[in-house]
Amino acid sequence: MNGYGGTILRVNLTNKTIKKQPTDPGLAQNYLGGRGFAAYTLYTEVPKRADPLGPENRLIVAPGPLSGLLVPGAGKITFAAKSPATGGYADSSMGGIFCGEFRYAGYDAIIFEGVSPKPVYLFIEDETVELRDASAYWGQGCITAERALKDELGEEFQIAVVGPAAENLVKYACISHDFGRQAGRAGVGTVMGSKKLKAIAVRGTKSIPIADVDQFREQARAMFQACQESKGLEVWQKYGTVGVTQWANEVGAFPTRNFQSGAFEESDNLIGPVFREQIVRTDKGCFSCPSPCGKYSYSSKHNIHVEGPEYETEAFLGGDVGIGDLEDVAYANYLCDEWGLDTISAGNVIAFAMECFEGGLITTDDTDGLELNFGNAQAMFTLIEKIAKREGIGHILAEGSKAAAERFGAESADFAMQIKGLEISGYESRHAPAMLLAYMTCDVGAHHNRAWAITYDIEAGRDKFTEDKAAKVIELQHIRPLFDCLGACRLQWVELGLDLGYYAPILKTITGVDRSWDDLLKISERIWNLTRCFWVREVEGFGREWDYPPARVWKEPVVGGPTAGKLVPKEKVDKLLDMYYEQRGWDKNGIPTEEKLAELGLSDLVEG
Amino acid sequence: MVEVKLTLVGMLKEYAAGEDTVTAQAGQVISEVLSELAIPPELVAVVMVNGRQESKSYRLREGDEVNLVPLVGGGAFYSKESSLWQLKPS
Numbered sequence: 001m002n003g004y005g006g007t008i009l010r011v012n013l014t015n016k017t018i019k020k021q022p023t024d025p026g027l028a029q030n031y032l033g034g035r036g037f038a039a040y041t042l043y044t045e046v047p048k049r050a051d052p053l054g055p056e057n058r059l060i061v062a063p064g065p066l067s068g069l070l071v072p073g074a075g076k077i078t079f080a081a082k083s084p085a086t087g088g089y090a091d092s093s094m095g096g097i098f099c100g101e102f103r104y105a106g107y108d109a110i111i112f113e114g115v116s117p118k119p120v121y122l123f124i125e126d127e128t129v130e131l132r133d134a135s136a137y138w139g140q141g142c143i144t145a146e147r148a149l150k151d152e153l154g155e156e157f158q159i160a161v162v163g164p165a166a167e168n169l170v171k172y173a174c175i176s177h178d179f180g181r182q183a184g185r186a187g188v189g190t191v192m193g194s195k196k197l198k199a200i201a202v203r204g205t206k207s208i209p210i211a212d213v214d215q216f217r218e219q220a221r222a223m224f225q226a227c228q229e230s231k232g233l234e235v236w237q238k239y240g241t242v243g244v245t246q247w248a249n250e251v252g253a254f255p256t257r258n259f260q261s262g263a264f265e266e267s268d269n270l271i272g273p274v275f276r277e278q279i280v281r282t283d284k285g286c287f288s289c290p291s292p293c294g295k296y297s298y299s300s301k302h303n304i305h306v307e308g309p310e311y312e313t314e315a316f317l318g319g320d321v322g323i324g325d326l327e328d329v330a331y332a333n334y335l336c337d338e339w340g341l342d343t344i345s346a347g348n349v350i351a352f353a354m355e356c357f358e359g360g361l362i363t364t365d366d367t368d369g370l371e372l373n374f375g376n377a378q379a380m381f382t383l384i385e386k387i388a389k390r391e392g393i394g395h396i397l398a399e400g401s402k403a404a405a406e407r408f409g410a411e412s413a414d415f416a417m418q419i420k421g422l423e424i425s426g427y428e429s430r431h432a433p434a435m436l437l438a439y440m441t442c443d444v445g446a447h448h449n450r451a452w453a454i455t456y457d458i459e460a461g462r463d464k465f466t467e468d469k470a471a472k473v474i475e476l477q478h479i480r481p482l483f484d485c486l487g488a489c490r491l492q493w494v495e496l497g498l499d500l501g502y503y504a505p506i507l508k509t510i511t512g513v514d515r516s517w518d519d520l521l522k523i524s525e526r527i528w529n530l531t532r533c534f535w536v537r538e539v540e541g542f543g544r545e546w547d548y549p550p551a552r553v554w555k556e557p558v559v560g561g562p563t564a565g566k567l568v569p570k571e572k573v574d575k576l577l578d579m580y581y582e583q584r585g586w587d588k589n590g591i592p593t594e595e596k597l598a599e600l601g602l603s604d605l606v607e608g
Numbered sequence: 609m610v611e612v613k614l615t616l617v618g619m620l621k622e623y624a625a626g627e628d629t630v631t632a633q634a635g636q637v638i639s640e641v642l643s644e645l646a647i648p649p650e651l652v653a654v655v656m657v658n659g660r661q662e663s664k665s666y667r668l669r670e671g672d673e674v675n676l677v678p679l680v681g682g683g684a685f686y687s688k689e690s691s692l693w694q695l696k697p698s
Contacts (some may be wrong), residue, residue, distance in 0.1 A: 231677065232617065232618075235677050246663065247650075247653045247679070249648050250649070250650065273661045323624075458648070533672070
């Protein structure tokens with residue numbers, strides 16, 4: 001089967017069996033790979049209402065048909081599971097160079113099931129696949145363990161690893177690779193930790209079958225050339241995602257003090273040129289990347305090297321916790337990377353705790369003596385470790401802001417900045433309705449990467465609550481996750497403006513299957529509806545209520561900055577959902593209709 | 609008066625009748641130039657001057673090389689030449 005290795009690995013951690021099964025051509029046809037394989041597998045294999053941290057949950061690792069090939073940005077691989085943070089669908093995409101070795105070993109996916117009685121790691125070298133004892137690595141941080149595994153196995157092995165946060169079942173633990181790349185969101189690392197799977201080490205030496213090599217080379221060369229000629233390259237290569245920090249503050253989108261504001265008065269310390277000139281030591285790209293946005297940095301203040309911080313990390317370990325010292329942000333980034341925490345959720349949860357502390361809902365009696373004021377960097381460093389170890393207040397915060405609000409009580413749920421149990425990522429959206437809708441309807445909880453629609457709000461009018469806003473969110477929710485099916489980074493499109501028209505033709509040269517861009521978008525829509533059906537099945541009473549943002553959005557206007565005074569009234573929130581559901585062909589409660597499922601070929605799969 | 613050339617990237621060209629470059633005067637501030645061109649400043653993600661990111665309050669100097677970079681494919685800003693331009697603001 002061109003474009004695929006042809007084999008899926010099934011690893012049962014309970015009884016230590018490893019099976020190789022042929023990749024189903026129908027699966028490749030209807031779901032492409034990556035996120036598509038993951039969504040299908042989770043829906044068909046995880047028993048209804050299974051414990052996310054139990055043996056019945058699956059952890060799926062899946063590259064796509066572009067992964068590991070010389071296509072711009074084709075260095076992505078998906079990790080997916082039923083989320084312990086939300087109880088619903090979760091996938092998270094990871095860059096780096098892991099996916100190349102994975103593909104060259106000949107595999108299209110790994111499905112992990114069961115729970116190992118003791119710590120293990122999966123060793124893969126082409127046909128050799130073994131579960132090995134990981135007792136020596138258990139308890140080690142992500143960076144430390146990756147270094148140790150490379151020392152044992154050799155530099156040519158690529159490693160995906162979890163840290164103590166995952167071992168301790170912190171609900172927002174990540175999977176780490178290449179000393180600073182992560183599959184970060186929604187607790188995919190937590191599921192890996194729950195299975196006592198410390199790491200996956202892979203090396204491959206095979207090739208990937210390509211239908212038309214000459215045409216492939218020609219197409220790929222044209223794509224690389226377009227990237228090289230992009231005027232955006234200079235910006236993104238120099239500053240990475242931190243290139244947008246200044247803009248985010250200018251437009252009032254930068255999360256500040258637990259989303260009380262959208263502009264941080266100390267943001268000038270965090271912007272691109274300061275970052276580049278003060279701490280960046282070198283650029284760091286993923287596999288086959290023409291525009292390396294990763295930055296490897298050094299903090300002399302804390303004497304640590306770290307990849308980053310990225311924009312999102314500046315938002316949550318900086319502005320949202322009121323910290324404007326770049327080296328403190330970098331150090332907190334390092335701590336999260338080593339302990340194995342998602343920086344978005346970790347910072348968001350700490351910001352929530354800080355607001356609770358400043359509002360008197362919790363005191364030093366609750367915080368183990370920590371003065372949890374905004375801007376207290378030392379308290380943040382301590383709290384990151386406490387969360388990872390589940391010590392003291394860290395045990396409560398390890399459950400995420402939604403669960404913590406249930407403990408802290410009073411009105412704290414109004415400002416626990418999460419949707420569906422996943423902490424909101426880095427865009428304050430009370431003056432960006434399409435972005436707000438994107439967060440509300442994202443299929444892993446409140447994450448920006450499915451529809452980064454704030455740019456559309458700005459172009460089309462930030463006060464408008466019109467049908468085109470919902471249409472744009474839907475359009476983006478089909479385009480952007482499609483990259484996670486293909487196994488390619490979307491940033492060449494987002495940052496460099498690489499034309500989307502390249503992708504269907506190059507996929508055809510690889511697979512030999514003739515599909516238009518619209519055909520691919522239809523696959524993406526099928527997957528979006530399937531993940532929605534997963535939520536409906538797994539979460540009792542799932543529907544519109546689950547798409548609501550925290551009440552801060554309609555109760556409290558933005559404090560200060562260019563969007564001061566803005567909020568989104570509740571009826572406008574409902575209007576956004578009404579438009580969105582109708583355009584999607586879902587009912588008024590946000591459930592896909594039978595007609596829509598039939599249109600997408602999902603009727604037989606989805607139980608009534 | 610000394611002229612400074614500014615390069616418009618991507619969809620920002622639409623504010624200069626499709627031209628790649630516009631001319632401003634040394635001594636002008638970037639935000640003034642944007643205002644003259646009727647480019648909403650929020651659409652300009654990054655101002656690059658001589659290879660370094662600068663703010664919109666940067667005052668142009670003789671010999672500056674300036675790129676005005678919009679946010680691109682993440683949201684709305686497909687190039688209109690692309691077949692994928694589907695939705696325009698209503």
